[in-house]
Amino acid sequence: MRLVWLAAILLIACGDPPLDSQTQHKADAASADGKGSLDSGVDGVESADAGPDSTVSVDAEPGADAAAADAEPADTATQDVSGQDAEPDSATDTSAASDTADALAGDTADTAQGDATSDTGNDTGPPPPSTITGGHCDAPFAPPAKQDWKHSIASPLVTIQGGPNHRIRDLILPLGGTGKLRGRFTYGTLDSDLGDETVELWVQTCPGWVKWGAQATDSNGIVYFDVPASLPAGDYRVKMVLLGDQTVADGVIAAWPAGVQAVVTDIDGTLTTSDWELFQDVIFGASAAMYPDANTAMQQFGKKDYRLVYVTGRPQMVNRYSRIWLADHDFPLGPLFLTEDVAQTLPTATGVQKFKADLLNDLKSAVKINWIASFGNATTDIGAYYAAGLPKDKVFIIGPNAGADGSTPIISYTAMLPQLFSWPTAVQP
Numbered sequence: 001m002r003l004v005w006l007a008a009i010l011l012i013a014c015g016d017p018p019l020d021s022q023t024q025h026k027a028d029a030a031s032a033d034g035k036g037s038l039d040s041g042v043d044g045v046e047s048a049d050a051g052p053d054s055t056v057s058v059d060a061e062p063g064a065d066a067a068a069a070d071a072e073p074a075d076t077a078t079q080d081v082s083g084q085d086a087e088p089d090s091a092t093d094t095s096a097a098s099d100t101a102d103a104l105a106g107d108t109a110d111t112a113q114g115d116a117t118s119d120t121g122n123d124t125g126p127p128p129p130s131t132i133t134g135g136h137c138d139a140p141f142a143p144p145a146k147q148d149w150k151h152s153i154a155s156p157l158v159t160i161q162g163g164p165n166h167r168i169r170d171l172i173l174p175l176g177g178t179g180k181l182r183g184r185f186t187y188g189t190l191d192s193d194l195g196d197e198t199v200e201l202w203v204q205t206c207p208g209w210v211k212w213g214a215q216a217t218d219s220n221g222i223v224y225f226d227v228p229a230s231l232p233a234g235d236y237r238v239k240m241v242l243l244g245d246q247t248v249a250d251g252v253i254a255a256w257p258a259g260v261q262a263v264v265t266d267i268d269g270t271l272t273t274s275d276w277e278l279f280q281d282v283i284f285g286a287s288a289a290m291y292p293d294a295n296t297a298m299q300q301f302g303k304k305d306y307r308l309v310y311v312t313g314r315p316q317m318v319n320r321y322s323r324i325w326l327a328d329h330d331f332p333l334g335p336l337f338l339t340e341d342v343a344q345t346l347p348t349a350t351g352v353q354k355f356k357a358d359l360l361n362d363l364k365s366a367v368k369i370n371w372i373a374s375f376g377n378a379t380t381d382i383g384a385y386y387a388a389g390l391p392k393d394k395v396f397i398i399g400p401n402a403g404a405d406g407s408t409p410i411i412s413y414t415a416m417l418p419q420l421f422s423w424p425t426a427v428q429p
Contacts, residue, residue, distance in 0.1 A: 162188030
């Protein structure tokens with residue numbers, strides 16, 4: 001397994017198209033009924049950096065080899081930014097949290113209308129008041145104007161090393177909670193960091209997009225943006241745009257009130273037909289095969305107003321490819337969580353099972369998510385879902401382990417559709 005991921009690192013980072021090509025049209029096609037997802041930068045094996053303290057942590061076991069030494073530091077599902085002592089370097093030093101909170105208190109006349117992109121007068125702006133489905137709409141994104149590199153020699157030397165591997169770590173926040181949205185900007189097979197260049201954060205507010213602010217990347221290519229407590233309930237697509245070449249990282253911020261009803265699903269071997277489909281997708285350039293009607297099954301939950309959360313044992317280095325695959329197959333919008341280090345990718349009780357169980361329990365504790373159904377294919381999925389308190393009749397397992405340990409077997413998603421068509425509509429807070 002580890003050799004597969006290491007081989008993938010060398011091949012997946014070779015190219016990422018500009019904003020206006022490849023799957024961007026898919027990323028900008030989220031519809032009002034909850035269809036659509038995002039594409040994002042590929043995440044490589046990152047060097048350690050100082051992230052913000054968190055109230056909800058994902059316990060990451062230390063890696064046992066050199067690859068783990070370069071792994072992602074554990075990120076958070078929800079974050080408390082009070083008492084931060086590791087602020088990102090910024091030439092522009094724009095505070096999205098304070099500016100957005102001020103804007104929320106006033107009117108929203110500068111918010112984009114129709115399909116237009118809005119750049120508010122003070123370079124920031126809030127989503128308008130919305131329901132829990134806020135952010136679900138068809139709002140094409142017009143990129144901000146390209147700017148000269150701040151470092152005309154050093155930055156091009158980084159970008160010529162290969163395609164951009166930019167990425168965002170999704171956030172699920174309790175309604176009224178604060179957080180920091182993290183992005184990283186790197187290039188090439190060596191995942192070279194692009195430091196001290198300007199990144200803008202844009203948020204899909206429906207019916208348009210609003211710029212929340214600008215920050216400069218630090219020496220590790222990392223940037224943080226504040227997410228204010230005043231963010232209305234909803235699921236918000238976000239884009240971080242690197243102004244020097246207009247390349248983009250995509251992600252999701254979810255702000256959910258206590259008691260939200262949500263469905264969690266694995267990807268490999270659960271939505272795809274095997275755990276090796278991703279390898280074929282990344283290495284050989286073929287689209288991973290999907291179980292027939294897997295997307296239709298998940299769409300039924302979206303149409304019935306359940307929130308979708310994707311939790312996978314995939315490493316961060318395939319963040320972008322995971323989002324592209326979900327978008328290309330019309331899966332509902334939802335936060336995507338990937339493992340943070342090599343140890344968490346291991347198909348063991350102390351590896352991926354612990355990663356998933358800890359994440360689901362952390363979200364259940366901090367955000368008060370009510371997990372109403374779960375989908376997987378492995379015994380580690382079963383163990384994680386049981387550890388998160390899901391009953392056996394709501395732990396749906398497909399493939400060779402279907403029905404194992406009392407789980408509910410999925411013969412096929414097609415056969416399951418009548419049950420999902422009659423599934424009760426969500427009762428959201």
